[in-house]
Amino acid sequence: MPIELAGAVNHSQYKLVMSNYTEDELAKDLENQEYKFGFTTDIESDKAPKGLNEDIIRFISAKKEEPKWLLENRLEAFALWKMMTEPDWAHVKYTKPDFQDITYYSAPKQSKKYESWEDVDPEMKETMKKLGISMEEQKRLTGTNIAVDFVMDSVSVATSFKSTLKELGIIFCSFSEAVQDYPELVRKYMGSVVPTSDNFYAALNSAVFTDGSFCYIPKGVRCPMELSTYFRINEGGTGQFERTLVVADEGSYVSYLEGCTAPQRDENQLHAAVVELVAMDNAEIKYSTVQNWYPGDKNGLGGIFNFVTKRGICGTNSKISWTQVETGSAVTWKYPSCILKGDNSIGEFYSVAVTNNYQQADTGTKMIHLGKNTKSTIISKGISAGKSHNSYRGLVQIHKNAANARNFSQCDSLLMTDECGAHTFPYIECKNSSAKIEHEATTSKIGEDQIFYCLQRGISEEKAIGLIVNGYCKEVLNQLPMEFAVEAQKLLTISLEGSVG
């Protein structure tokens, strides 16, 4: 069954009523598509001066009332960062951001912590409503399993379901709270998967991160609800540097959701997040992302630079599964990875990346097989439209001791116009003779025969394209938690759209 055009129907401005809608027209519509969530909320910000130096880092650290070790970590990271150069191997072109022209700290001015949802600033509520992630609805649906840690400009302002989680011993809070309340946990695991020296952006993040989410699932606990965070960049000219740390202790399970939207800005904004996942023995983490930051207008002006480092480490018999739907950002540089350290561990990566207009995405995964009988699956679906470029870049590395390692990779690209590009750069490195690795990639456009088949059966071209794109992405969308799948569909609709549902 094709998924119905849920998103398109909801947003009437995208609903096209032309009867003989052709692919050319679709392409034109895609180009004219304006970012739907472009607006700016007027909340006074408590901003640090622009620029990056040790003082700014001390300022951030002091603002957050951080312990000394964390400040030292930050300064160390900053020292490392200064020696690093920005990576330029990705298949993307952009003007490198001026790191001295960025505000590294910006928090909504209210210092008061909210006791309950009712206390939250009504304007902020409105913002969330526009984002289509209405907390009102969340509230109405209380008990339907979504706990949201809402991050607005670096500071977490609303956290729900906390007490329910607390009963189970699950810690789900903002990163700064975790630093205050659970410093030993944070200290132990922070940087254990993505070390400070890992790469340019990870070092930058380690030096200047302002907030993020922290999650700890104790031994043997199965988290009863999907944990969810919405990140959003609100203040113009601010960089967002969040830090997410998810620790699943032995035998636990957690499904973590992350979704993003950002208001329209002409100035390029930088986003350099670090996500670390630790899955201990027999644990399972499912990490889903829907990313829909401002991609720039149809002339390629503005948009977010999304340079993210995401990585998880697996203990024995554990599993980490990354699912991502990437529709936004002007430039994406993102490789959610798994280090399969424990024997019998499993890594999965499911991705749909959609680029339109002048968007550029270089995304993929790394599967590092260290333990015996480790398994990894990579399903990557790229869709390029407009004048965009979409690259898959992945690494499958089988180390010497990873006996019986197994990998399956499939990377498909769909081209919507003749001006866009789809590229595949898989790296396969194998040092063990009992490993089995399969990789396949295809690049094509929607077949005329497929469209013809649909037309013949009375399905309009517009719907046919929607049907085919949906089917094409289904393998990945199916991996999303149900609550999220709807939103993911919406985002696909918005970015590739007019008719493609």
Add this chain to the structure above:
Amino acid sequence: MAEVAKNNINFKSDLQVTSVNVSENEKQKALDVLQNTTLPTTRVEAWKYTRVAKLGKIDFVNEKATISDISNYVIDDTKCSFVFINGHFSKGNSSQEIPAGVTITLLSEINAPLSKSSLTIEDEVFNAMNTAHLTGGLKIDITSNALVEIPIQIIHILKGDSTISNFKTIVNAGKSSQADLIQGFFSESGESNFCNSTSEINVAENAVLRIDKIQYESEKSFHISTEQVKQDKNSNFRINTFTLNGGLVRNNLNIDVNGQNCETHLNGAYLLKNKQHVDNHSVVDHKVANCESHELYKGVIDDRSTAVFNGKVFVRPNAQKINAFQSNGNLLLSDSATINSKPELEIYADDVKCSHGSTTGQLDEEAIFYLRARGLSERSARHLMVSAFIGDVLDKITNANIKTYTRRLLNDRFGWEF
């Protein structure tokens, strides 16, 4: 010229023993590159998996040498066979019955400077070295409409320690011509010898050119070869590369498809053991519409050897209706063996069908069991499986003599009967 550049290749003596006339301009450009560029390190993406620093530690020489019996190196008993020893033409060993429609000239016998090279010299140390210190080679011109009936065979043999040979083959296949070329690279004796070979190949309209290339140097030798191919419209180019021996082998195949309706076939087999290192790089650049390319590379990697495959397909903007397929299969026979495979696609046009696949695995134990249950020894069962695996590529050879010769080499080296 005792020292060329730091971390670069050293020559013990001046290598101007050749009389090949490379234009001053090009030679100077190449020398400048050598002067200013060091050997590539693994930080350079194109050399990520192959270390060539060893080459910088050898003081290379080039001397003429003779070999009395070359019968072992004769792949095909064609009447048109050119033998080079250390890059120098060995007249006594060659049989120069040149078929009709073909002109073959030794580069050393061309008085006028060579026409402009199609090789990229900037940042390409080995191409620059080949240009600046060209030892010898030959130029093959095939006239339009010529149907060359016998294959043209070029045999290159290295002899002596630390010998370097900068060898070049130029092929101009005229319009609507059809020809077969055999290239064989061998090593008679000596350690740390190095064959740096380049080929400049132009395939004109409607022409068909097939090349079978066998690399069988020693485990102590180095081989780097670059093929720069240009295809004009309606042409058909095929190259089969068999790398059966060699310490460090690197093949660069650069195919520019400049005309419509072209067909390109790249096939390769590499069988490695001990500490061999074989690196196959290919770039197929589809600049215009309505072409197809097929690439099939298969390898068997044993002991502590390392194989690298990097195939790249470009489809340029507006090059619509391109069918490009790339396939790489690897069989690992030992836990110390390594394979690094990197099939890449860069597509800038939408109406295309492009795909690549890469697999790495081992012999299927159940299939071995099946064969053993039918009375085959473990050894023969494995040989049968390996031969079936690599047979896909061997089947691409159309010339029976080459097939027989390749099988013989495989039997000599691996004891595998194919």
